[in-house]
Amino acid sequence: MVSYQRRQTGSGRVIGDEALDLPARHLRTRAVWYTVAEGLLAEAEIDDDAVPGAVHAAEHAAIGILPLFATCDRWDIGGVSTALHPDTSLTTVFVYDGYPGGAGFAERGFLRGGPWLRATRDVIAACECVAGCPSCVQSPKCGNGNEPLDKPAARRLLDAVLCRLDPS
Numbered sequence: 001m002v003s004y005q006r007r008q009t010g011s012g013r014v015i016g017d018e019a020l021d022l023p024a025r026h027l028r029t030r031a032v033w034y035t036v037a038e039g040l041l042a043e044a045e046i047d048d049d050a051v052p053g054a055v056h057a058a059e060h061a062a063i064g065i066l067p068l069f070a071t072c073d074r075w076d077i078g079g080v081s082t083a084l085h086p087d088t089s090l091t092t093v094f095v096y097d098g099y100p101g102g103a104g105f106a107e108r109g110f111l112r113g114g115p116w117l118r119a120t121r122d123v124i125a126a127c128e129c130v131a132g133c134p135s136c137v138q139s140p141k142c143g144n145g146n147e148p149l150d151k152p153a154a155r156r157l158l159d160a161v162l163c164r165l166d167p168s
Protein backbone atom coordinates (compact mmCIF):
# COMPACT_ATOMS: atom_id res chain seq x y z
CA MET A 1 0.00 0.00 0.00
CA VAL A 2 1.22 3.51 -0.77
CA SER A 3 0.45 6.10 1.86
CA TYR A 4 1.69 9.30 3.41
CA GLN A 5 1.78 10.55 6.98
CA ARG A 6 0.39 13.78 8.31
CA ARG A 7 2.59 15.32 10.98
CA GLN A 8 2.19 18.13 13.41
CA THR A 9 4.24 21.17 12.42
CA GLY A 10 7.00 21.71 14.95
CA SER A 11 6.99 18.46 16.89
CA GLY A 12 6.84 16.25 13.81
CA ARG A 13 4.46 13.95 15.70
CA VAL A 14 2.53 11.67 13.34
CA ILE A 15 -1.15 12.58 13.50
CA GLY A 16 -2.49 10.48 10.67
CA ASP A 17 -1.82 7.97 7.94
CA GLU A 18 -3.52 8.59 4.58
CA ALA A 19 -3.71 6.00 1.83
CA LEU A 20 -2.72 7.17 -1.64
CA ASP A 21 -4.06 5.67 -4.82
CA LEU A 22 -0.74 5.79 -6.65
CA PRO A 23 1.72 3.23 -7.92
CA ALA A 24 4.78 2.66 -5.72
CA ARG A 25 7.85 4.68 -6.74
CA HIS A 26 11.23 3.07 -7.10
CA LEU A 27 14.54 4.60 -6.16
CA ARG A 28 17.60 3.10 -7.80
CA THR A 29 20.48 4.02 -5.55
CA ARG A 30 23.49 2.67 -3.65
CA ALA A 31 23.48 1.24 -0.16
CA VAL A 32 25.68 -0.21 2.53
CA TRP A 33 24.39 -3.05 4.70
CA TYR A 34 25.35 -5.59 7.27
CA THR A 35 23.76 -8.87 8.11
CA VAL A 36 23.40 -10.54 11.48
CA ALA A 37 23.54 -14.31 11.59
CA GLU A 38 21.08 -16.20 13.75
CA GLY A 39 23.82 -17.37 16.09
CA LEU A 40 24.87 -13.81 16.74
CA LEU A 41 21.30 -12.83 17.62
CA ALA A 42 21.22 -15.68 20.12
CA GLU A 43 24.58 -14.59 21.52
CA ALA A 44 23.19 -11.08 21.99
CA GLU A 45 20.11 -12.58 23.69
CA ILE A 46 17.75 -11.07 21.15
CA ASP A 47 14.77 -13.35 20.63
CA ASP A 48 12.62 -13.31 17.51
CA ASP A 49 10.15 -10.79 18.91
CA ALA A 50 12.90 -8.31 19.73
CA VAL A 51 14.73 -8.46 16.39
CA PRO A 52 12.64 -5.85 14.51
CA GLY A 53 13.01 -3.28 17.30
CA ALA A 54 16.72 -3.99 17.70
CA VAL A 55 17.63 -3.59 14.02
CA HIS A 56 15.32 -0.60 13.57
CA ALA A 57 16.93 1.21 16.51
CA ALA A 58 20.43 0.27 15.28
CA GLU A 59 19.51 1.55 11.81
CA HIS A 60 18.31 4.92 13.12
CA ALA A 61 21.39 5.41 15.27
CA ALA A 62 23.64 4.50 12.31
CA ILE A 63 21.87 7.06 10.13
CA GLY A 64 22.10 9.69 12.85
CA ILE A 65 25.86 9.30 13.16
CA LEU A 66 26.80 8.76 9.49
CA PRO A 67 27.06 12.53 8.81
CA LEU A 68 30.20 12.50 11.01
CA PHE A 69 31.82 10.02 8.64
CA ALA A 70 30.38 10.93 5.26
CA THR A 71 29.82 14.71 5.45
CA CYS A 72 26.15 14.50 4.68
CA ASP A 73 22.91 15.41 6.36
CA ARG A 74 20.74 12.67 7.86
CA TRP A 75 18.05 13.81 5.42
CA ASP A 76 20.34 12.75 2.54
CA ILE A 77 20.21 9.11 3.60
CA GLY A 78 17.58 6.54 4.42
CA GLY A 79 17.45 3.11 5.94
CA VAL A 80 15.68 -0.20 5.89
CA SER A 81 16.00 -2.84 8.57
CA THR A 82 14.38 -6.20 8.59
CA ALA A 83 14.46 -9.39 10.62
CA LEU A 84 14.67 -11.43 7.41
CA HIS A 85 15.53 -9.87 4.06
CA PRO A 86 14.76 -11.94 0.95
CA ASP A 87 18.01 -10.90 -0.78
CA THR A 88 20.32 -11.82 2.08
CA SER A 89 18.17 -14.48 3.82
CA LEU A 90 19.36 -12.92 7.06
CA THR A 91 18.60 -10.16 9.50
CA THR A 92 19.82 -7.07 7.66
CA VAL A 93 20.33 -3.35 8.21
CA PHE A 94 20.60 -1.15 5.10
CA VAL A 95 21.56 2.51 4.85
CA TYR A 96 21.12 4.03 1.40
CA ASP A 97 21.69 7.30 -0.43
CA GLY A 98 18.43 9.14 -0.84
CA TYR A 99 19.26 10.24 -4.39
CA PRO A 100 18.79 8.42 -7.69
CA GLY A 101 22.05 6.71 -8.62
CA GLY A 102 23.51 7.32 -5.17
CA ALA A 103 25.59 10.18 -3.82
CA GLY A 104 28.59 8.44 -2.23
CA PHE A 105 27.45 8.65 1.41
CA ALA A 106 26.68 4.96 1.79
CA GLU A 107 29.99 4.14 0.14
CA ARG A 108 31.88 6.31 2.62
CA GLY A 109 30.02 4.51 5.39
CA PHE A 110 31.16 1.21 3.90
CA LEU A 111 34.78 2.33 3.72
CA ARG A 112 34.70 3.28 7.40
CA GLY A 113 32.35 0.51 8.47
CA GLY A 114 34.15 -0.46 11.68
CA PRO A 115 34.52 3.04 13.14
CA TRP A 116 31.01 3.93 11.99
CA LEU A 117 29.41 0.96 13.74
CA ARG A 118 31.52 1.52 16.84
CA ALA A 119 30.38 5.16 16.97
CA THR A 120 26.81 3.99 16.49
CA ARG A 121 27.12 1.65 19.47
CA ASP A 122 28.77 4.42 21.53
CA VAL A 123 25.95 6.88 20.82
CA ILE A 124 23.42 4.36 22.08
CA ALA A 125 25.53 3.36 25.08
CA ALA A 126 26.27 6.95 26.10
CA CYS A 127 22.73 8.26 25.88
CA GLU A 128 21.15 8.43 29.30
CA CYS A 129 17.57 7.91 28.16
CA VAL A 130 15.96 4.58 29.01
CA ALA A 131 13.86 3.62 26.02
CA GLY A 132 15.34 5.76 23.23
CA CYS A 133 15.14 9.45 22.37
CA PRO A 134 15.90 11.74 19.39
CA SER A 135 19.58 11.89 20.44
CA CYS A 136 20.08 8.17 19.98
CA VAL A 137 17.61 5.81 18.31
CA GLN A 138 14.59 7.93 17.36
CA SER A 139 14.53 9.45 13.88
CA PRO A 140 12.66 12.61 12.82
CA LYS A 141 12.03 11.08 9.41
CA CYS A 142 11.00 7.55 10.31
CA GLY A 143 8.35 6.21 7.96
CA ASN A 144 7.07 3.92 10.71
CA GLY A 145 6.48 6.51 13.41
CA ASN A 146 9.54 5.25 15.35
CA GLU A 147 7.91 1.86 15.96
CA PRO A 148 9.19 -0.60 17.00
CA LEU A 149 12.41 0.56 18.69
CA ASP A 150 14.31 -1.49 21.25
CA LYS A 151 17.28 0.51 22.46
CA PRO A 152 18.78 -2.06 24.90
CA ALA A 153 18.53 -4.79 22.26
CA ALA A 154 20.16 -2.52 19.65
CA ARG A 155 23.09 -2.02 21.96
CA ARG A 156 23.47 -5.76 22.55
CA LEU A 157 23.20 -6.34 18.79
CA LEU A 158 25.96 -3.84 18.00
CA ASP A 159 28.15 -5.20 20.80
CA ALA A 160 27.87 -8.67 19.31
CA VAL A 161 28.49 -7.46 15.74
CA LEU A 162 31.53 -5.42 16.82
CA CYS A 163 32.89 -8.30 18.85
CA ARG A 164 32.90 -10.38 15.68
CA LEU A 165 34.40 -7.51 13.69
CA ASP A 166 37.20 -6.70 16.08
CA PRO A 167 37.75 -9.47 18.62
CA SER A 168 39.74 -7.78 21.35
Ligand SMILES: [Zn+2]
Nearest residue numbers: 127129133136
Ligand atom coordinates in the same frame (compact mmCIF):
# COMPACT_ATOMS: atom_id res chain seq x y z
ZN1 LIG B 1 18.57 8.51 23.95
Ligand SMILES: [Zn+2]
Nearest residue numbers: 142143144146
Ligand atom coordinates in the same frame (compact mmCIF):
# COMPACT_ATOMS: atom_id res chain seq x y z
ZN1 LIG C 1 12.46 4.10 11.19
